[in-house]
Amino acid sequence: MGRAEARQARQRGARRAARERPSGGKRTGIRRFFTWKKLLGTFFGLCLLGMLGFVILYMVVDIPEGNAAAKKQSNVYKYSNGEIIARTGDVNREIVDLDKVPEKVQKTFVAAENKSFYKDEGIDFKGTARGVLNTVTGKGKQGGSTITQQYVKNYYLSQEQTVSRKLKELVISLKVDREKSKDDILAGYINTSYYGRDAYGIQAAARAYYDVDAKKLNVAQGAYLAALLQAPSQYDWAVATPTSKKLVKQRWNYVLDNMVEEGWLDSAERDAMTFPEPKDPKAPPGLEGQTGYLVDEAKREVLRNSGLSEAEFAAGGYTITLNIDPKKQKQLEKAVDKKLNDRLDRKKNKADARVQAGAASVDPKTGKVLAMYGGENFVKHYTNNATRRDYQSASTFKPLILAAALEHGATTQDGKPITAGTIYDGTSGRPVKGGDVAFAPPNEDHVDYGPVTVQKAMNKSVNSVFAQMGVDVGMPRVMEMASTLGMDVKGLPAVPAQTLGSMGASPLEMAGVYATLDNHGKKVTPALVGSVEHKDRTVDLPDPIGDQVVKRTTADSLTSVLTGVVDDGTGHAVRHPVQDVAGKTGTSDDNKSAWFTGYTPKLVTSVGLFGEGAPGTKEQGQQVSMKGAGGRPRVDGGSFPAEIWAAYTFDAMGAPSRFDLQTDMGAAVAPPPEPTLSKEPKEPSSTPSKPEKDPTSKPPSQSPSQSPSSSPPTSSPSQSPTSKPPTQEPEPTHTIEIPEDPDDRVPGRD
Structure with a gap:
């Protein structure tokens, strides 16, 4: 055998030995199917498919007609016997042009929700991806939407949290950003948002919280309304808990600090600002007497226990049946009038004018609230004395x-x-x-x-x-x-x-x-x-x-x-x-x-x-x-x-x-x-x-x-008596000084 043939034989032997070794580079089993080339190819293929799908979606989905106002309905509240207590839900909104809102007040909403609003393309890909992922995995309603996306959701779409709705929101937001000016989008956003107190839009909110028109709002007030959008009921100053008041103040400061950072507000002007406490809310017509207390607390309980968002509930169409027994309700009101109100002269006696009454009556076997007395009149005294905890x-x-x-x-x-x-x-x-x-x-x-x-x-x-x-x-x-x-x-x-x-x-x-x-x-x-x-x-x-x-x-x-x-x-x-x-x-x-x-x-x-x-x-x-x-x-x-x-x-x-x-x-x-x-x-x-x-x-x-x-x-x-009962504890043998802490210096109570 020549040298060439011998060399070829050695090479064949080496290849055979390499195949027979358990390691040393041989691709066996799953490694033959998943190589870096194949993985990268699959990844880029999926990206291309996603891009193609998005292009098709962009071509198919058009900007729909605005439908938010058309879908608004009343909510109906009933007693336990089916008798109607009240109907609510007429949309309290007055559209105002953006030039009717002070420029710095406009900027408070941008500072609160979307600092890049004037630069972005109308969407936040990262925030939207996070929202889609959270929806798919069941982690709740989370995500970082731009002002454009929130406007699209409020005006063109529903409040439901689904993948298809989020994808539509993405496409429509891109199209709206290209077809409308930033001022038009911002005007639409502040006019369609819900601010609590049944106020839709900035004009209704300005009236509800500060009793002024939107054009009269100052920057501090605007910053509160902008902060309010994150949680309208929770941040409503009139009913907020101490924790909620602290949170809304923090967000108010956050808004103003962002305005300074973006150059929209002078730092000296910002430092001179104090938190603008809103006025007490006024009851809407038809909610006088005890009716307003019942309806308002029923709404809060529904939102607290049902998983509905405020916007979903405010869209209307709900029938809320209370556990209130109308007969017992009247009996409770009669008892408060007879045993208290009829004995007080609130106009002439200063001490009488200070007294507020609240009561709640519960069936211990079912947990039903059968009667509730919230105060003299919901129109005159908005705070519900039956539920206040202060x-x-x-x-x-x-x-x-x-x-x-x-x-x-x-x-x-x-x-x-x-x-x-x-x-x-x-x-x-x-x-x-x-x-x-x-x-x-x-x-x-x-x-x-x-x-x-x-x-x-x-x-x-x-x-x-x-x-x-x-x-x-x-x-x-x-x-x-x-x-x-x-x-x-x-x-x-x-x-x-x-x-x-x-x-x-x-x-x-x-x-x-x-x-x-x-x-x-x-x-x-x-x-x-x-x-x-x-x-x-x-x-x-x-x-x-x-x-x-x-x-x-x-x-x-x-x-x-x-x-x-x-x-x-x-x-x-x-x-x-x-x-x-x-x-x-x-x-x-x-x-x-x-x-x-x-x-x-x-x-x-x-x-x-x-x-x-x-x-x-x-x-x-x-x-x-x-x-x-x-x-x-x-x-x-x-x-x-x-x-x-x-x-x-x-x-x-x-x-x-x-x-x-x-x-x-x-x-x-x-x-x-x-x-x-x-x-x-x-x-x-x-x-x-x-x-x-x-x-x-x-x-x-x-x-x-x-x-x-x-x-x-x-x-x-x-x-002490000379003869003590067997269970009597021993008399004090030393004196402990009364503390100086005000919380511990408490006079006698019954």
């Missing part, structure tokens, strides 16, 4: 402390289980023991109760007892219980001062809390809206009745104890000869709010009175004292609120009913006896105690074992 809940919070104790099996400082029969020191101003924060709250009128049972402390609303109980249970557990039962306590510190109900709450919220107790511990979230119907879609609402959130024995024990407040305590104004009633009074710091929240087995109602500065006075809108209203030295929970509650409940409840309770404590069964005090003479207290203000008090109707002649002891801790 006033302290006061002593209506005390049952939640005992609920936390029972649910967790908490004990006193000396290890005794906390029950209705546990004995605490009820001395006014007694420093709490075991807490991280010094706290020594006085009782109402500085009354000293000495050794007192938890039952009696609840009956008489003894602050010093529940402050100590809160520390014994642990304030984090107390706040957790409040949240579990339906109060919004997010961000609030777990400090002993909360035991006096220093957090805000609404009558509707407190009705839900007590309804959960009435419902044996199954969560009740009050529902004003029963159903929402639309011919083109199904709207689902959450079930008002939730899971068992506290043990039945805990809830029933609280109900049992709260009957004592009615039978032998501050709630005696609502006693009934045959009807079981449980409830709690509350009166806040300086008599700025007064409450009675009570219930029968079939009906839970919370009534709140709030001191608010009257219109036209320097106190307008501020929280003020109600002292002197109705000719009374003060308005406490056992006065007007309890009287309103009784007048309504006993008219609306139907046949009398009895509580079905699984408990062994409280006034629904015989309460534990009062502690026996030593009869040895004691030195008089340096500060004489005032007698209880309960001249009509009588023994509990269901507690034959309780002595009607018993009265609370008034001895101070230093004069």
